[in-house]
Amino acid sequence: MPPARVLRATATAALLMAVTTAAATVLATSASAGTTLGASAAERGRYYGAAVAAGKLGDSTYVSILNREFNAITPENEMKWDATEPSQGSFNWSGGDRIVNHAQANGMRVRGHTLAWHSQQPGWAQNLSGSALRSAMVNHITQVATHYRGKIYAWDVVNEAFADGGGGGRRDSNLQRTGNDWIEVAFRTARAADPNAKLCYNDYNTDGINSKSTGIYNMVQDFKARGVPIDCVGFQSHLTNSAPSDYQANLQRFANLGVDVQITELDIAGSTQAGAYDAVTRACLAVSRCTGITVWGIRDSDSWRTGQNPLLFDSSGNKKAAYTSVLNALNSGPIISPSPSRPASPSPSSPASPSPSVSPAPGGCTATVSLQTWTGGFNATVRVTAGSTAIRSWSVRLTLPSGAVIVNTWNAAPSGTSGTVSFSNVSYNGQVSAGQYTEFGFQADGNGAAMSPTCTATS
Numbered sequence: 001m002p003p004a005r006v007l008r009a010t011a012t013a014a015l016l017m018a019v020t021t022a023a024a025t026v027l028a029t030s031a032s033a034g035t036t037l038g039a040s041a042a043e044r045g046r047y048y049g050a051a052v053a054a055g056k057l058g059d060s061t062y063v064s065i066l067n068r069e070f071n072a073i074t075p076e077n078e079m080k081w082d083a084t085e086p087s088q089g090s091f092n093w094s095g096g097d098r099i100v101n102h103a104q105a106n107g108m109r110v111r112g113h114t115l116a117w118h119s120q121q122p123g124w125a126q127n128l129s130g131s132a133l134r135s136a137m138v139n140h141i142t143q144v145a146t147h148y149r150g151k152i153y154a155w156d157v158v159n160e161a162f163a164d165g166g167g168g169g170r171r172d173s174n175l176q177r178t179g180n181d182w183i184e185v186a187f188r189t190a191r192a193a194d195p196n197a198k199l200c201y202n203d204y205n206t207d208g209i210n211s212k213s214t215g216i217y218n219m220v221q222d223f224k225a226r227g228v229p230i231d232c233v234g235f236q237s238h239l240t241n242s243a244p245s246d247y248q249a250n251l252q253r254f255a256n257l258g259v260d261v262q263i264t265e266l267d268i269a270g271s272t273q274a275g276a277y278d279a280v281t282r283a284c285l286a287v288s289r290c291t292g293i294t295v296w297g298i299r300d301s302d303s304w305r306t307g308q309n310p311l312l313f314d315s316s317g318n319k320k321a322a323y324t325s326v327l328n329a330l331n332s333g334p335i336i337s338p339s340p341s342r343p344a345s346p347s348p349s350s351p352a353s354p355s356p357s358v359s360p361a362p363g364g365c366t367a368t369v370s371l372q373t374w375t376g377g378f379n380a381t382v383r384v385t386a387g388s389t390a391i392r393s394w395s396v397r398l399t400l401p402s403g404a405v406i407v408n409t410w411n412a413a414p415s416g417t418s419g420t421v422s423f424s425n426v427s428y429n430g431q432v433s434a435g436q437y438t439e440f441g442f443q444a445d446g447n448g449a450a451m452s453p454t455c456t457a458t459s
Helices: 013-018 021-028 037-043 060-069 094-105 130-147 182-193 211-226 247-255 273-286 321-331
Strands: 047-052 072-075 109-117 154-159 198-203 232-235 238-240 260-269 290-295 365-374 377-386 393-399 405-410 420-424 437-445 454-458
Touching: 037 047, 037 321, 047 060, 047 109, 072 094, 072 290, 094 109, 109 130, 109 182, 109 260, 130 182, 130 377, 130 405, 130 437, 154 182, 182 198, 182 211, 182 365, 182 377, 198 211, 198 260, 211 247, 232 247, 247 260, 247 273, 260 273, 273 290, 273 321, 365 393, 365 454, 377 393
Parallel strands: 047 072, 047 290, 072 109, 109 154, 154 198, 198 232, 232 260, 238 260, 260 290
Antiparallel strands: 365 377, 377 437, 393 420, 393 454, 405 437
């Protein structure tokens, strides 16, 4: 991820008259002359996005291209740990909110980037280790994902956790040294905080089939087998002149594991740039689970690869040959969506370790608890379900495991931090329709164990 390193039919009228109406319909959906990247991608059931800096949203040329051409946004730096939690427990949402608000106002998806990364940590996090760092990471993921809950299409939950070189193993970092399960804990925590967002692992130098991409492949395969919530894998694709010859095959082998694949930080330098952009676009179109492409910046002057001119627009905002290659490649793909509209929101994903199914009680409310645990701590997600009539307020009472101490609570107000604790609704989640539910949660130090909550409600 920048800036931490430098990398590497149309049918004729006669034909239309000669075929059946059904065949003509098929031909009509095989190609379309989309006039912008986002519109053409949306016709093909995908997005075409750009990484955006909040500070450039006052640049009229920049914003004009963004709004015209793209239907997805990734914040460049505004959602990273140092930007969102500069002091422990004190959060700054200004930059991220500005980008999200712009996206929502213009019908764009948002890719959240990134919840856990060894780089761009605030100084206070760099000075932590062990269980203190693990707890801080869990709290950070919970707070950020909860703040943006319902507004993010996909999160880069963990970024660049694998090492370069021939081993295909994990990168040594302060997060890795908290325990080899840290990536799994990050994904489970993100699912609890934002159940409907796609959860992605993101990395670089993984564009072809090599030891690093195979190490990640093995992790994803393991996660899918054990029910760890992972929905997608991001390939940064910072390229020069061309993509690896096995680029499409690599995307496909990940898709075959049952995850989406996304090209997350695309930029291509070199004299054969236009052809390389064409090849990458066609590779994504050829893999049904390749859901979209994001270029890392808009104009060459916005790129982290200073002087290499790796993007689709020159520094003045003019379209380059690479732009035309991408648009032509997109327009060559089969149409999935009937019109060049913004892509629909994704279908909700199922939360990890969901609360057991509960039939609505005849009035009142019920509560269930699901846990994500790690050595020395746990997250609890509590689901409050209304009975056969709507409720106006609720309260949940439960007894914590022996020795457990609550260190953080969201979407509820607790009466204490240990022993038997009552949680009451906050201003925005007290009203629950009949048979529907709301959720709150808390993070605690100590060992997680089953809890039996009781719920009372006011109708």
